[in-house]
Amino acid sequence: MPVQRFQVRLDALPPFSPVVARLLEELSGEVQSFRRLSLRVSEDPALAAQVLRLANSALYGRRGEVSSLLVALNLIGTDRLRALVLTYGVRQLFRPVARLPLARRIWRHSLAASILAADFGMDAGSDAMEDYTAGLLHDLGRLVFLACAPEAYPKLVEQAGAPDACLELELACFGMTHAEAGAHAIERYRMPRRLSDACALHHAADLEALGRENPAAALVASCCHLASSCGFGVTETNPEESASASPDEPDDLALYIRERMEEIEAGLGLA
Numbered sequence: 431m432p433v434q435r436f437q438v439r440l441d442a443l444p445p446f447s448p449v450v451a452r453l454l455e456e457l458s459g460e461v462q463s464f465r466r467l468s469l470r471v472s473e474d475p476a477l478a479a480q481v482l483r484l485a486n487s488a489l490y491g492r493r494g495e496v497s498s499l500l501v502a503l504n505l506i507g508t509d510r511l512r513a514l515v516l517t518y519g520v521r522q523l524f525r526p527v528a529r530l531p532l533a534r535r536i537w538r539h540s541l542a543a544s545i546l547a548a549d550f551g552m553d554a555g556s557d558a559m560e561d562y563t564a565g566l567l568h569d570l571g572r573l574v575f576l577a578c579a580p581e582a583y584p585k586l587v588e589q590a591g592a593p594d595a596c597l598e599l600e601l602a603c604f605g606m607t608h609a610e611a612g613a614h615a616i617e618r619y620r621m622p623r624r625l626s627d628a629c630a631l632h633h634a635a636d637l638e639a640l641g642r643e644n645p646a647a648a649l650v651a652s653c654c655h656l657a658s659s660c661g662f663g664v665t666e667t668n669p670e671e672s673a674s675a676s677p678d679e680p681d682d683l684a685l686y687i688r689e690r691m692e693e694i695e696a697g698l699g700l701a
Contacts, residue, residue: 457512532584540566551649564649579603
C-alpha cells in the first residue's frame with residue numbers, strides 16, 4: 431500500500447502575538463518596572479483578564495477584589511506572569527487545530543511535561559522557568575503536522591499506537607519526525623537553542639547518555655516519558671497503564687499533575 435506523503439509547512443502555525451513576544455522578551459531579563467509591564471499586558475484585553483483572574487484566585491487568599499493590573503502584577507510576581515504569558519501564547523498556537531481531539535491530548539501532554547520539568551528542574555537547581563518553557567514546547571512538531579494534515583495525522587497517531595511506531599510513520603509520510611519538525615519550528619520562532627534541542631531530542635533512545643551530553647534536554651525527555659506513564663500521553667502505549675492512571679483511581683503523581691493543570695487552565699479561563 432503506497433504511503434501518503436504530506437508537505438511540512440512551518441508557517442502552518444501562527445506566530446506569537448506581538449504583545450506576547452514583547453512581554454516574553456522583557457520578562458527574560460531583569461524587570462525594571464511593573465508599571466511598564468502593566469501597560470504591555472493591557473494591550474491584550476484577554477491576557478489582562480487572565481492576569482486579574484489569577485490574582486483574584488483562591489491561590490493568593492486575598493480579601494477583596496483586585497481590579498488594578500499593577501496591583502495584580504505585584505501580587506503574582508514575575509515568574510508566575512512569565513508562565514502565564516507563555517502558556518497563553520502557546521495556547522494561541524493551538525487555535526488552527528483546537529477543534530481536533532488530538533490537539534487536546536497534545537496540549538495536556540505538553541502541559542503535564544512542563545509542570546514536571548519545572549518541579550524537577552527546581553530540585554536540581556536549574557532555571558525552573560526555562561525548564562517549564564522547554565516542556566511546554568517540546569511537542570510543537572505534532573502541532574505542525576496536525577496543522578498540515580488535520581485529517582490524516584490523527585489517523586497516523588491512532589494507527590501507530592506507540593511512540594516509536596509513530597516516529598517511523600511520520601518519517602515516511604512527512605519526511606521528518608515531529609521531534610525534527612518541532613526543532614525547525616522553534617528555530618523559525620527565533621527561540622533559544624536549548625528549546626530546539628528539547629524538541630529534537632525528547633525521543634532519544636538512551637536517556638542516560640543524553641543526560642551526560644545535554645542535561646537540559648534529558649530532563650525534558652524524561653518528563654515527557656513520565657507524563658505519558660501518568661496517563662497524559664499522546665499515543666496509547668499500554669492499555670493497563672492508561673487504566674491505572676484513569677480519573678477513577680489516579681496515583682499520587684497523576685493526581686498532583688491533574689490538580690496543577692486544572693489550576694493553570696482555570697487561570698487561562700479554560701476550566
